[in-house]
Amino acid sequence: MLTxxxxxxxxxxxxxxxxLMAANFVWAVSIxxxxxxxxxxxxxxEPPIQFWIGAPxxxxxxxxxxxxxxxGIAQLMKVLIDRKDGSLSDFLDGIRRYGWKAxxxxxxxxxxxxxxxxxxxxxxxxxxxxxxxVGYLVSAVAFWCLAFVALSAQFAxxxxxxxxxxxxxxxxxxxxxxxDNPALTAGVAFQIAVLTVLTAPIWPLFFVIYGAAVxxxxxxxxELMARKYAVAAARSDGSVxxxxxxxxxxxxxxxxxxxxxxxKG
Numbered sequence: 001m002l003t004x005x006x007x008x009x010x011x012x013x014x015x016x017x018x019x020l021m022a023a024n025f026v027w028a029v030s031i032x033x034x035x036x037x038x039x040x041x042x043x044x045x046e047p048p049i050q051f052w053i054g055a056p057x058x059x060x061x062x063x064x065x066x067x068x069x070x071x072g073i074a075q076l077m078k079v080l081i082d083r084k085d086g087s088l089s090d091f092l093d094g095i096r097r098y099g100w101k102a103x104x105x106x107x108x109x110x111x112x113x114x115x116x117x118x119x120x121x122x123x124x125x126x127x128x129x130x131x132x133x134v135g136y137l138v139s140a141v142a143f144w145c146l147a148f149v150a151l152s153a154q155f156a157x158x159x160x161x162x163x164x165x166x167x168x169x170x171x172x173x174x175x176x177x178x179x180d181n182p183a184l185t186a187g188v189a190f191q192i193a194v195l196t197v198l199t200a201p202i203w204p205l206f207f208v209i210y211g212a213a214v215x216x217x218x219x220x221x222x223e224l225m226a227r228k229y230a231v232a233a234a235r236s237d238g239s240v241x242x243x244x245x246x247x248x249x250x251x252x253x254x255x256x257x258x259x260x261x262x263x264k265g
Contacts, residue, residue: 001224002187004252008220011251012080013213020212023076023091027069028207034061059110067106067157068099073212074157077219084250098160104167105160109153116146151185152178154192157215158222181225188221220251 013020038061041054075094079086119142127135152174159173178185192214199205247253 001181001184001221001228002191005184005188005217005221005224006191008081008223008249008251009213009216011254012077012216012220013209015084015251016080016086017209019086019088020073020076020216021208022088023073024209024212025207026091027073027211030069031061031065032207034065059107063107063110064103067102067109068095070211070215071095071098071102071157071160073215074098074219075161077158077215078161081219081223081251094161098157101160101167101170102157105156105170108167108171109149109156112149113146116142116149120146148175148178151189154185154188154218155222158219162222162226177222177225184221184225188217191217 034057038054038057041049041057045054072091072094075098076086076088076091078094079090120139122139123135123142124139125135127138152171154174155177156170156174159177160170163170163173165173195210195213195217199210
């Protein structure tokens with residue numbers, strides 16, 4: 001399924017590169033401005049500046065600005081997958097419709113990341129002298145909880161725009177998708193990590209396509225999982241209504257030739 005998700009993501013980016021680059025630029029600039037304030041305060045400021053300016057700016061950037069802007073791209077991806085076309089108005093519509101819920105999701109994931117990340121360090125160091133085994137055990141549990149939070153966060157925004165449910169239901173669905181699709185989840189996380197590593201030394205890519213590429217991948221993975229579950233549900237209840245088949249999806253039925261000779265498709 002990961003191969004199909006990568007293929008779908010590639011052709012979404014290929015077909016709609018112009019509008020996705022425009023949306024990505026808005027996304028990147030909106031994140032870079034508060035992010036630069038947070039980074040400057042945290043890495044170069046005195047302790048009071050780090051606490052009163054750096055920490056709130058970092059939390060605001062990661063927990064609010066990032067998910068609110070990203071949910072706009074998630075909505076645009078949903079439209080591009082469903083209708084095979086869309087516009088920047090869909091990006092803005094996603095922010096308007098889901099921005100509040102996305103910010104709450106972002107703050108919850110950020111809070112959980114801080115708690116578990118701190119626990120990984122705290123228990124391993126503070127209990128090392130007295131009860132090291134207990135300290136390492138608790139730190140290990142916290143580490144795996146942190147990993148699970150990060151993996152489930154991948155699918156939260158696509159789940160939000162697809163299911164249109166509340167924050168708690170979205171959190172639950174994202175967690176269940178990770179538990180039921182561990183190989184795909186790990187594969188998507190690895191591809192995001194590779195994309196991040198490749199983008200880091202070529203930082204202009206962050207402003208050009210990075211956010212759109214990540215969201216294209218996670219949205220494609222979510223779409224394929226949703227189709228899998230829809231097929232299973234239709235078979236179990238005898239329904240004749242089935243999701244789109246791979247054979248009928250243009251994003252999944254093109255090859256290398258279509259890159260160089262798209263008019264021959």
